[in-house]
Amino acid sequence: MTRPHETSLDLVHIGVMAERVGLSLCTVRYYEEMGLIEPTTRTAGGFRLYGPEQEDRLRVLKTMKPLGFTLDEMRELVQLIDDARRAKPGSRHARTLLERIGAVRGEIALRRANLLDQVEATQQVTSALDTAVRHLS
Amino acid sequence: MTRPHETSLDLVHIGVMAERVGLSLCTVRYYEEMGLIEPTTRTAGGFRLYGPEQEDRLRVLKTMKPLGFTLDEMRELVQLIDDARRAKPGSRHARTLLERIGAVRGEIALRRANLLDQVEATQQVTSALDTAVRHLS
DNA sequence: GTAACGTTCACGTGGCGTCACTGTGC
């Protein structure tokens, strides 16, 4: 019934969106300045309004961040996903996109392996602490 | 036999040490400026010389870094380990140190859990890529 | 109308990287 033209109903202010995805207002605005994301629209007074697709985008960005990617790389990735969404399946363009996606997946696997290494490394720190504990008691 | 007074023989320059532990010269010098570590001694000309115990210290610092600790927190930790090494076992001081060590271990466990969460989170990014791949082929 | 929330702009911060230039060590 209620199909108010075209645009979605659940547009939210930056505060709500930031809270939802777990990023600070500052970060979201900075990501916009760096060209990683844009609000769906703005109010007459200039307030940013975000729709659900922006929420997805922000979630992707948030998960990428701790993997040690730079903002440039993160922009590349979300761009890539966007392009893929819009590309004609099976087309020539689609194939080159598939290749780039493969490369990105490789990068992610690498970072993931690094994270696991770091997890193991924590053992060394705790064992250093263990030594201290044994000495003290 | 060879007990050349007191000091150890294998003192190395900053370049060698940095290479060994996998930190940059800049980082090592910066850590010194921040009070996290000091060279065992210096040459007459002013070159930094590091002994094995400094290597241990740097390794601890290097493993702590990716856990997201600030330099202040890292300084606290290495100080703590130092104090523990020097404290009289079973003493009153030793007990308070043991408490602080326990707290630090808790913090490390927390960071470790965070790392593991991030590892899982990579799945979400790759699955977003998978969706794109399925769409393209 | 009044709080809470938002805007832009400018400056600060942490943890280094990067010169530039000079001084050491083998």
Place this chain on the structure above:
DNA sequence: GGCACAGTGACGCCACGTGAACGTTA
């Protein structure tokens, strides 16, 4: 004595955080 290595500044950078001063909205 020559050449790599090291020394100390000073400045630059990224990814935000932190106000200030002011406008918007439920």
